[in-house]
Amino acid sequence: MRMQGKWYSIRFLDSVGCTRHDETIMKFPLPRKRKKPPTLVDGQKEKPRQKLETLKAGKLATLALAFTKTLVDLYGPRVAGSDAGHSAAEAIEDAYKHFCDETTKTKFPLDTKAHSQPFTIMIILYPLLVVLMLIGLPWISLLLFIGFCYYVARELYFYRPFARKNRCNAEGVNVHGVLEPKEEVQHTLIFSSHHDSAPLQRYNQLDWFSYVKNVLFPVGLFIACGVLALVQIFSELLASALFLPNIPSIAQLILLILFLGATPLLFPLRSMYEKEGSPGAGDNLVSVGMTVQLARYFHWRKDCGKPLRNTRLIFCSFDGEEAALQGSRHWYASMADSLIDPIALNFDSVYYSDQITFLEKDVNGTQQLDASLARRCTEIAHSMGYESRSEAIPRLWGGTDAAEASRCGISATTLTAVAWDDRSKPSVQHTRNDVVEAIEPSALERALSIAIKLTDMVDGKRLWEESKEEEEEPQTEVSLIFSKLTNR
Incomplete structure (x- = not known):
């Protein structure tokens, strides 16, 4: 804060596990002489607020990585239905609570032997x-x-799969948080991920x-x-x-x-499968961290008087994705009918900034996603100067939670950033090497930037505009400046 020619910073320090503004510095340009805000008068509904400028994604990416490292260090591998997975779900719910208007933790029956x-x-x-x-x-x-x-x-x-009622031998836990808009809900945007990690394959x-x-x-x-x-x-x-x-x-x-x-x-x-699980940092706990940081960002905007107008945001972390998508199947089956004009952007395996891909088909290329949405997201990425593409997931590469959204009639795609060929880039998924150090921070920064712009376009009813790359949305004017930011 600048007073009499000097800057004074307001610093927020919270624990990493449920950070709200974790070492964030906000600087507001004010007149040299601080004036007391005017009192309300007739016809005036609120006191004037400072104007804000778009928050850069670099700090959010750093916070997502810190969140991921903390949970990996605390709970280690989180095989679906395990005690470690349940503990991680509680920590994720606590993180959502700081930024969401409502959080819910849902338990469901889980078959841990789906693949074995x-x-x-x-x-x-x-x-x-x-x-x-x-x-x-x-x-x-x-x-x-x-x-x-x-x-x-x-x-x-x-x-x-066939009905699993008599085959379930564990309990999974899904977590989601909701951030409401300022006015009537006309759209729902779901940012999803999963917190369970894959069991290690003995023969790779x-x-x-x-x-x-x-x-x-x-x-x-x-x-x-x-x-x-x-x-x-x-x-x-x-x-x-x-x-x-x-x-x-x-x-x-x-x-x-x-x-x-x-x-x-x-x-x-x-x-074929060991009892031990992968650390699962990139696949897929860091994606959970990104949903937490997106909740942080839009909560901050709401606090600053710039909330979304008509778009409800839902941030999801599913269990059982590595056990044939059981968590997202249960969540979408119970929630789909209550969602208003929903769009789902799922994050899965975000490792490399030059490999950003939006899926047009899921589940070994057999489940159709919303190809138009995937291509539109690709255009948004290109308009921001990011290399990206849209394509089907390769055969025998499994599936993502976007498939279950699509099966419930929801427009959905998955943002992933991994090398399919296992040669041009190191492949650490489902291995002991899936640690935080294997993730490029710039990949998270780009994914977060795309998600933020997608949200603003959905809320501004501009997602399907004809001129997609020339017209930019006017940025809000107030400045939130972080230390240790990237140059983006």
């Missing part, structure tokens, strides 16, 4: 399929094989030999078993003995005995 159970079933089913072929019943073997493939496709590829694709030996070869054996059942069916059709118990030919018999003897080769699939 298919491998366990495969080990049991494999010798059964071989035995059925040995006694001349390949058609039963083939039906079981097809049924299992359908089950795996739904569970692990399309993320459309980066160790190619081990991955081939312990994963690809056993799965290949199981697939070959299904193909062999189909071949035997054709041979029995020619012999008119398809539905009769019989003994296969000598060549088939020898081959089936070899397949049966290879059953132990499938045993490594039982330990």
